[in-house]
Amino acid sequence: AQKVTQAQTEISVVEKEDVTLDCVYETRDTTYYLFWYKQPPSGELVFLIRRNSFDEQNEISGRYSWNFQKSTSSFNFTITASQVVDSAVYFCALSEINNGQNFVFGPGTRLSVLP
């Protein structure tokens, strides 16, 4: 069965600090996708990134970066120089690669960035 664990329930940082959100997954599939979604206080879930299991290159997008390590089944997300607007709940998710079924979310990490 597929499972996503986000061990950090809540994190608080002060603005401009770097913060890393951890994600560990379990799957018996050899091919799969990993995702991060952001849920700001408004409530809507916003897609951030998708990574397939064949591509272990790290990715950077502005202040966001993602570290995918297949050997440790981890897909961690780092925000550099955090801002108050980054305050949200962040979800890591895992999906089968063939048809997108069984899209499983982790429990989420609530990030509070204090001014």
Add this chain to the structure above:
Amino acid sequence: DARVTQTPRDKVTEMGQEVTMRCQPILGHNTVFWYRQTMMQGLELLAYFRNRAPLDDSGMPKDRFSAEMPDATLATLKIQPSEPRDSAVYFCASGPGGSGANVLTFGAGSRLTVL
């Protein structure tokens, strides 16, 4: 921007009443997911449709919940009779389908309160 539209945004009802939530997926998307979000359980997958056919509704309490897609532009989630434990935010998400996993676009959610 293409959006997934959900109605109602907020619903307060009394135990025993029927509740219907509606979702208009993004035009051209052929996969639709229903999720329920609560503090205790996080994001739970209730049902999944592809090309209007239900593929997985194992997460849904069958005795009181039903999900349908009368046409490609409308997905419905019905609860009859509703109970206080159904109080949650219900999200609809749609994806383009095809090979590879979907990047799901979520609606703003329907917040249900059952008194």
